[in-house]
Amino acid sequence: MEEKRVEDRGMRQGMSRRWRRLAVLSVGLAMAAGVAMGAGLAEAQGTPSHGSQAVGGLDYETFGRRLSPAPADPQITAALRQISAERIRKTIATLVNFGTRSTLSSMETDLSKGQGVTAAADWIYGQMEAISQQCGGCLEVRRDTFVQPVSERVARPTTITNVYAILRGTEANGPMYLVTGHYDSRNSSNSDDHGAAPGANDDASGVAVSLECARVLSQASRKGHWPGSLVFVAVAGEEQGLYGSMHLAQLARSQGWNLAGVLNNDIVGGNTTPGETLQRKDRVRVFSEGIPATAGPVQQRRIRALGLQDDAPSRQLARAMAAAAQTYLNGLHGMQRFTVFLVARPDRYLRGGDHMSFNTEGFPAVRVTEWREDFHHQHQNVRMEDGVQYGDLLQFVDFRYVANVARMNAATLATLAAAPAAPGGLKIHAERLENGTTLSWNAPNPLPGGKFHYELVWRLTDAADWQYGKDVPADGAAEGRITVPVSKDNVIFGVRTVDAAGHRSVVTTVEVPAPAGTQTGTKRGWESAS
Numbered sequence: 001m002e003e004k005r006v007e008d009r010g011m012r013q014g015m016s017r018r019w020r021r022l023a024v025l026s027v028g029l030a031m032a033a034g035v036a037m038g039a040g041l042a043e044a045q046g047t048p049s050h051g052s053q054a055v056g057g058l059d060y061e062t063f064g065r066r067l068s069p070a071p072a073d074p075q076i077t078a079a080l081r082q083i084s085a086e087r088i089r090k091t092i093a094t095l096v097n098f099g100t101r102s103t104l105s106s107m108e109t110d111l112s113k114g115q116g117v118t119a120a121a122d123w124i125y126g127q128m129e130a131i132s133q134q135c136g137g138c139l140e141v142r143r144d145t146f147v148q149p150v151s152e153r154v155a156r157p158t159t160i161t162n163v164y165a166i167l168r169g170t171e172a173n174g175p176m177y178l179v180t181g182h183y184d185s186r187n188s189s190n191s192d193d194h195g196a197a198p199g200a201n202d203d204a205s206g207v208a209v210s211l212e213c214a215r216v217l218s219q220a221s222r223k224g225h226w227p228g229s230l231v232f233v234a235v236a237g238e239e240q241g242l243y244g245s246m247h248l249a250q251l252a253r254s255q256g257w258n259l260a261g262v263l264n265n266d267i268v269g270g271n272t273t274p275g276e277t278l279q280r281k282d283r284v285r286v287f288s289e290g291i292p293a294t295a296g297p298v299q300q301r302r303i304r305a306l307g308l309q310d311d312a313p314s315r316q317l318a319r320a321m322a323a324a325a326q327t328y329l330n331g332l333h334g335m336q337r338f339t340v341f342l343v344a345r346p347d348r349y350l351r352g353g354d355h356m357s358f359n360t361e362g363f364p365a366v367r368v369t370e371w372r373e374d375f376h377h378q379h380q381n382v383r384m385e386d387g388v389q390y391g392d393l394l395q396f397v398d399f400r401y402v403a404n405v406a407r408m409n410a411a412t413l414a415t416l417a418a419a420p421a422a423p424g425g426l427k428i429h430a431e432r433l434e435n436g437t438t439l440s441w442n443a444p445n446p447l448p449g450g451k452f453h454y455e456l457v458w459r460l461t462d463a464a465d466w467q468y469g470k471d472v473p474a475d476g477a478a479e480g481r482i483t484v485p486v487s488k489d490n491v492i493f494g495v496r497t498v499d500a501a502g503h504r505s506v507v508t509t510v511e512v513p514a515p516a517g518t519q520t521g522t523k524r525g526w527e528s529a530s
């Protein structure tokens with residue numbers, strides 16, 4: 001990683017003189033184009049144009065167009081329609097029937113047959129294998145098993161198993177996108193490895209999302225010849241301190257996975273407790289970091305100076321999820337309307353989750369969680385107390401809600417796997433004071449097989465999501481570049497790759513490279529995994 005950064009910097013330094021010449025040339029061209037566009041707009045509105053005088057437009061509005069949702073891909077729509085609330089119910093009910101899925105139960109020898117976390121892992125593995133058989137062996141189904149040494153919530157060395165299945169895209173070195181939930185559960189005591197811990201919502205619901213995505217996307221990917229790869233995951237050890245996901249994130253790092261996004265679904269059951277009047281079933285929250293967990297002090301200072309505190313790659317992933325929901329879950333494709341509610345923080349107060357393990361390893365990762373949680377049904381022994389039912393029971397899960405969450409995940413995974421890789425290394429050339437902006441970026445790696453172009457996007461600095469865009473031809477060059485009359489001081493810029501069918505990559509924003517040797521992972525700033 002460090003090596004690559006140094007290389008990138010070297011390339012840019014070598015290019016900078018040529019850049020200055022190009023910048024001068026393209027400022028002139030772009031200004032001419034901008035004026036012509038303004039004049040055309042004025043004529044269309046019946047206003048006479050007076051030479052080069054602007055007609056009331058703001059540069060950031062008139063130079064581009066308002067962004068609208070990407071077109072729906074019929075193959076993806078068909079896949080999303082295959083997602084079944086009934087199958088999700090069966091998955092969650094089966095997981096609940098393992099009695100306890102406490103991570104610590106893997107070391108117990110006196111559990112009845114079919115009880116405990118190991119039996120649950122075997123069942124999930126079997127499900128992945130069965131899905132793979134349905135698509136001609138398209139999944140590489142794997143166990144990632146390791147022994148967690150004694151630690152804060154692990155009293156003796158404990159075997160932990162993650163189950164994952166890789167669906168390879170057509171491009172061997174293409175980006176990979178991962179969807180995960182944790183199959184371990186807990187009750188009131190984190191050290192209880194025998195007592196009932198149904199974990200229906202936390203987090204059998206997330207595991208059901210992973211399995212359902214695997215079922216429908218393994219079929220669709222083959223038909224669509226998607227370049228990107230997908231990884232369907234169920235981890236354990238979450239309640240003990242994110243141990244499973246940490247091990248998997250480190251495995252991904254050590255094996256050089258080109259992991260471009262991780263969707264962590266944890267508590268997506270749409271809690272249906274009677275009397276909860278503020279629950280909403282038409283939306284789900286997506287939490288994402290705005291400053292990368294791996295940003296060291298120097299990088300943090302640069303992020304602050306440039307106002308890029310809302311533009312970590314994880315935040316771009318969250319925005320891509322909101323966009324996928326707008327394209328597919330807008331009520332127009334025979335599926336319910338369902339929206340992503342973006343939350344600009346890594347997780348809820350006092351809580352954490354598996355996405356943080358991936359963030360710590362430098363991968364973009366977000367957390368998906370229902371609108372309102374019921375804390376009587378999380379980390380509680382199953383019991384009645386003062387007329388209140390405690391425990392994470394099946395009866396409080398809304399399977400149709402989980403199906404909508406699964407559709408939102410699948411729409412995102414399918415869009416990103418079908419799209420070309422994102423552009424690399426976006427740079428703003430701020431070499432002198434000027435109102436326009438010159439930007440350059442590296443071509444996607446790997447280079448897309450088919451026709452593609454770039455889309456420069458921007459938004460006002462206080463807007464939550466991208467607002468304006470302009471197409472930029474790709475021309476087969478090793479880098480993309482454009483000079484625009486929009487001031488870099490007033491907006492945030494990003495760029496994405498778009499293929500001929502309209503699949504959009506995740507947005508690449510301005511690179512803030514860390515000087516070599518300044519990388520320091522941050523300590524976890526939360527108290528309880530969930």
Ligand SMILES: [Zn+2]
Nearest residue numbers: 202203266530
């Ligand atoms: Zn959880």
